[in-house]
Amino acid sequence: MQIRFLFIGEGPFDERLVPHLRRCCVLAGADEADGITVPFTKLEGRIGHSIPEKLAAALKYESDVNLLIVHRDSDSRDPEPRYEEIHRAVSEVSHSLKYVPVVPIQETEAWLLLDEQAIRNIADNPRGTIQLNLPAANRVEDIPSPKEFLHRTILKASEQTGRRYRRIEQKISQKCGLMLDALDPEGPVKDVPSWRRMFVDLKSAISTLSTSNSL
Numbered sequence: 169m170q171i172r173f174l175f176i177g178e179g180p181f182d183e184r185l186v187p188h189l190r191r192c193c194v195l196a197g198a199d200e201a202d203g204i205t206v207p208f209t210k211l212e213g214r215i216g217h218s219i220p221e222k223l224a225a226a227l228k229y230e231s232d233v234n235l236l237i238v239h240r241d242s243d244s245r246d247p248e249p250r251y252e253e254i255h256r257a258v259s260e261v262s263h264s265l266k267y268v269p270v271v272p273i274q275e276t277e278a279w280l281l282l283d284e285q286a287i288r289n290i291a292d293n294p295r296g297t298i299q300l301n302l303p304a305a306n307r308v309e310d311i312p313s314p315k316e317f318l319h320r321t322i323l324k325a326s327e328q329t330g331r332r333y334r335r336i337e338q339k340i341s342q343k344c345g346l347m348l349d350a351l352d353p354e355g356p357v358k359d360v361p362s363w364r365r366m367f368v369d370l371k372s373a374i375s376t377l378s379t380s381n382s383l
Contacts, residue, residue, distance in 0.1 A: 169378040171198040173235040173268075175205050176222050181341075182239050182276060184348040189237055189270075192353045196371040197378065203237075204230050219257035227261065234377055236267035237370075239276075245309070247271045247362060266373040273309035273362045277318045280347045281308050282356035287318075290343045291325035291336065298327050305359035318344060 171193045177183050186203040193201030206226040208215050215225045219238060227233075236258060240250045254269040272278055280286070282305055288296045300321055303311060311317050319340050326336045336343070357363050 169198050169374065169381055171201040171235055171374060171377070172233045173201070173203050173237045174226055174230055174233040175203050175237045175239070176219065176226060177205075177239040178241065181345060181348070184345050185239060185270070185276070185351075187349050188351040188353060192367060192370055193374065195353050196367065197374045204233060206230060219254060220260045223257060223261040234266070235373060236262075236265050237270060238267060239270040241275050242271050242273050242362075243275075245273060247273055266377060268366065268369045268373050270366050271362055274312065275314045276348070277344065278308050278311060278314035279351065279357045279360060279363060280318055280344065281311070281314060281321070282360070283352075286347055286350070286355075287321055288325050290347050291322045291327075293326050293328075296325055296327050298324060300325055305356060306361070308360060309362060315344075 173189070173193070175183065175186050175189065177185065183205045186205060190201040190203050206222075206229050208222065208225065211225060211229060215221055219240070223236070223238075238254045238258065240254060242250050250271045251269050254267070254271075258265070258267045281302055284300055284302055285294070287300065287302075288294050302321070308314070322340060322343060323333065323337060326333065328336060351357060353367070358367070
C-alpha cells in the first residue's frame with residue numbers, strides 16, 4: 169500500500185515532521201510513503217489561518233492524496249479540544265478522506281526531549297558528560313514550555329561559554345529543526361503518550377486504506 173499524505177501544520181517548524189511521518193507510515197504498514205506540504209504563502213488569494221480554510225486551499229492545490237495528517241500543538245495539558253477541532257475541520261472539508269491528528273502535548277519540542285545522545289550530537293558535543301536531567305517519557309508532557317526547556321538543554325549539553333556558547337545560541341532554532349528531521353520513530357519518542365496515540369491512529373488509517381484498496 170502506497171500512502172501519499174497531505175500534511176497541514178501550524179508553521180514551517182512543524183513541517184519538518186514530514187520525514188518522521190513518512191518513516192512512521194512505513195512502520196505502521198505502508199509499503200511506501202510520500203508526504204506533501206503546501207506553500208500557502210505562494211498561493212493566490214487570501215488564505216485564512218483556520219484549519220478548514222487551510223485544508224480547503226491545500227486540497228485545491230494538491231488533491232492526489234489518500235491521507236490527511238493534521239498537526240496542532242495542544243498548548244495545554246488537555247489535548248481533547250485540539251482533537252475535536254481537527255475532527256470538525258476535516259468534516260467540513262471532506263467526508264471521504266482518512267485523517268490522522270498529530271497533537272503533541274504543549275509543544276512539538278516535547279518529543280525531542282528524550283534522546284540524550286541526539287541532544288549531545290546537535291550541541292556539537294557528542295562525548296559530553298554533563299548531566300542533562302532529561303524527563304522520563306511519561307513525564308515529558310508535564311513540562312509547561314518544552315521549547316524553552318529544549319533550547320536550555322542543548323546549550324547546557326554544549327558545555328560551552330562565551331563566543332562559542334553564543335554561536336550555538338544563534339543557531340538553536342536550526343538545530344531543533346535538524347533534530348525533528350531526524351526523529352526516530354523507533355527511538356525514545358515511541359514511549360510518549362501523545363506520540364503513541366498518533367501512531368495507533370496512523371496504523372488504523374493505513375489498515376483501513378489497505379483493506380479498501382484490496383477490494
